[in-house]
Amino acid sequence: MTFGELYEEYASVVYGYLMFKLRESSLAEDVLQETFLAVHQSIHRLPEVVSPKAWILSIAHNKMVDALRKRTAVETVPVETIPDGSYETASNLVFAEAMTQLAETERTIIYGLYAEGLTCSELGQILDIPEGTVKSKAHYARKKLYQWLQEGT
Amino acid sequence: MRVEHEDLSALAYGLVQNTLPDVQKRRAQQLVMDSPEFLEALKLEVALKSEVKSLKKALPKSVELRVYGNLTVHCHQLLYKSVLQAILKATLPSITRPIFGLLERSVCANELP
Numbered sequence: 001m002t003f004g005e006l007y008e009e010y011a012s013v014v015y016g017y018l019m020f021k022l023r024e025s026s027l028a029e030d031v032l033q034e035t036f037l038a039v040h041q042s043i044h045r046l047p048e049v050v051s052p053k054a055w056i057l058s059i060a061h062n063k064m065v066d067a068l069r070k071r072t073a074v075e076t077v078p079v080e081t082i083p084d085g086s087y088e089t090a091s092n093l094v095f096a097e098a099m100t101q102l103a104e105t106e107r108t109i110i111y112g113l114y115a116e117g118l119t120c121s122e123l124g125q126i127l128d129i130p131e132g133t134v135k136s137k138a139h140y141a142r143k144k145l146y147q148w149l150q151e152g153t
Numbered sequence: 154m155r156v157e158h159e160d161l162s163a164l165a166y167g168l169v170q171n172t173l174p175d176v177q178k179r180r181a182q183q184l185v186m187d188s189p190e191f192l193e194a195l196k197l198e199v200a201l202k203s204e205v206k207s208l209k210k211a212l213p214k215s216v217e218l219r220v221y222g223n224l225t226v227h228c229h230q231l232l233y234k235s236v237l238q239a240i241l242k243a244t245l246p247s248i249t250r251p252i253f254g255l256l257e258r259s260v261c262a263n264e265l266p
Contacts, residue, residue, distance in 0.1 A: 003228075007221055012212040019210035033220045040228055095204040114205035117170055142162065146197050149204075 001052070003040055010053060011036070013116060014060045020111050021064060031067050035060040054122035057112075061126050098148040106141035109134055165194040169202055 014035055018028035038059050049055045099107050105127060112118040112126065120138065124131040161184070167173040168181040184191035 007224070011217055011220070015212040015216070016209045020208060025216075029216050029220060032216075033223055036220070036224050037227060040224065096208065099208070110201075110205060111208070113166075113170075114202045115209045117172075119172075142201070145201055146162075149197055149200050 001046065003036075003043055006039060006043075006046075006052065006056070007036055010056045013053060014056060016115065017057055017060060017111070018064060020115070021108065027067060027071075031060065031063050034063045034067070038063065051122050051125075053116070054118065054125045057116075057118075057122075058126040058128075098145060101144055101148070102141050103137075105129070106137050109138050110141050110145065113138060161188070161191050161194045162198070165191065165198040168195065169198040 011032065015028060015032050018031050019025065022028050022031070035056065039056055042059075046052065046055075099110070102110065108127065109123055112123045113120075118126070120134040121131045123134045127134070164173070164177065164181050164184070167177065173181060181191070185195065
């Protein structure tokens with residue numbers, strides 16, 4: 001797979017992930033560029049990579065954490081602070097509210113499972129946590145969201 | 154046979170994500186007919202997938218092209234620099250190395266598109 005093909009296939013995946021986490025298009029664009037620059041520099045590792053999607057998303061996740069750290073250093077805002085953004089539809093707004101009941105890692109896991117179809121093992125690689133932890137967090141988060149869906153709020 | 158609720162959820166998730174092996178897929182399809190509980194779990198999974206997917210932002214074409222353009226320029230610069238370095242190092246006499254170092258910083262780093 002060439003660099004151009006990787007970009008074509010995964011740029012939208014990475015951007016979607018970054019926008020979900022950051023909700024700020026200019027920062028997401030910067031991190032997208034940093035991510036693919038790093039991918040280009042390590043492209044020789046690709047043949048040994050099991051899941052290119054998880055590999056690229058783990059690079060994106062680390063670049064995003066770095067970007068937030070840099071911003072924290074400048075603005076003295078906690079790293080955990082995710083900038084507020086707007087969702088496009090009313091339905092999104094209500095569901096986004098339900099998602100805020102979850103911890104940050106749980107939100108990321110739910111997004112990875114349902115929006116990107118990632119496996120628990122791939123999510124473990126991206127978030128650098130054991131697969132078992134991903135499974136238990138996914139289970140807990142799902143239960144909460146099921147409850148929200150059943151209540152129809 | 155009683156099917157545990159956890160098992161139903163996992164099965165429903167697998168069916169929605171299309172990740173089940175054939176045997177389990179057939180079992181899930183059978184449960185759609187036989188088990189109202191499974192049908193409920195399946196509805197929740199479909200709703201959850203749809204809600205989460207609706208949060209996903211598409212990559213605007215303008216951003217996609219701009220970032221790719223920037224990456225291409227950067228990659229060409231790196232390639233040019235490494236090729237030029239190799240050629241100059243191989244061809245220039247060692248006495249010129251300190252000058253080469255200065256040129257490398259000012260010419261290779263800044264002069265390309």
